Amino acid sequence: MARSDDAVVLDIEGHDVRVSHPDRVVFPEPGLTKLDLVRYYVAVADGALRGAGGRPMVLKRFVKGIDAEPFFQKRVPENRPAFVDTATLHYARGTSAEEAVVRNAAGLAWVANLGCLDLNPHPVRAEDLDHPDELRVDLDPMPGVDWSQIVDVAMVARDVLGDHGLTGWPKTSGSRGIHLLVRIEPRWEYPQVRLAAEALAREVERRAPGLASARWWKEERGESVFVDFNQNAKDRTVASAYSVRALPDARVSTPLSWDEVRTRRPAEFTVATVLDRFGERGDAHAGIDDAAGSLDGLLRLADELGPAEKAPRGGAGGSGGSGAGRRVSRMPLIEVARTETRPEALDALERWKLAHPEVLAHLTPADVLIDGMRGSSSLWYRVRVNLQHVPEASRPAQEPLLVDYDPWAGRA
Structure with a gap:
């Protein structure tokens, strides 16, 4: 390891990787520095590359620390090293981006040095950008849902996959949920993969009513685990x-x-404990690449289930919609705020609660909706309240937003 100014240069499998500000503390609680994170990714490279290697990747950069919002960088930096490949993705809205593709431990170290804490690869290989080789099942719990319910839904999803000739490989999401990764033969395009994932979600909901939900609209799920099939849309990525x-x-x-x-x-799974676990037992998903299956079974299920129920559409000014043709919610929703950061969203919610104490006793955890929304390069937050459990005569009306942040201000 050589030091240059405030940086260190690591020799990783014959590649020099420069780590700037190596002593900067990224995680104060466990005392992890930027260099610690780079070394973590090198140590678990065999497993991390099994999940993210050879795939175009969105760079989610925490340049201001873990308490600030990250920004999403699709285009690879111009000064990328020779050991980082690229692939150009074309999006439905007509844009394109040349994204980073890492294939070795040095590439992981380079990404970590940019401030990327988590890896966000697309479900395709750089050699074939049109045919995903992975179906992703994100089991996302609504507020009020405990771990045992998430596990119950995961087991049902495993059975549905097995009944249709597929193998699910579980991992913690790193937050509250569980991801199931399903390797598939790269023979289907994105719409078919998403349709297969939606059929899976609907079948899980059918087998576990009340525990699982395939309803796309958050206010309709109740205290359930959402089987998030839309993570298989072309522009989506998940932490690998x-x-x-x-x-x-x-x-x-x-x-x-x-x-x-x-x-x-x-x-239980932190940088420190995962380093020990990986050193002792290796990667629990070591066999995933040998388990690619066919989507034929889930696509037949989609045909049997028929089209999913769609929300009604309203005309201009219709209830729950803000314009002609907009979706009309079935639930009595009010919007509280749109904010740039999550702390601002939480503050706005607390102010709304103080203004409406008579409502609070009627709300369940799942009635309070704080959604991270993707902006042009970062997240913004929308705060809504579902008044379904509040007596109609006591429901507060829609008021001016407490905060009205516009993530698109100043952009074409």
């Missing part, structure tokens, strides 16, 4: 295996074996 998440304890999205799913908890 061994990704470090921006939580105070440096939690890691960790591959599990199925016999661990019910007994282990996400908080």
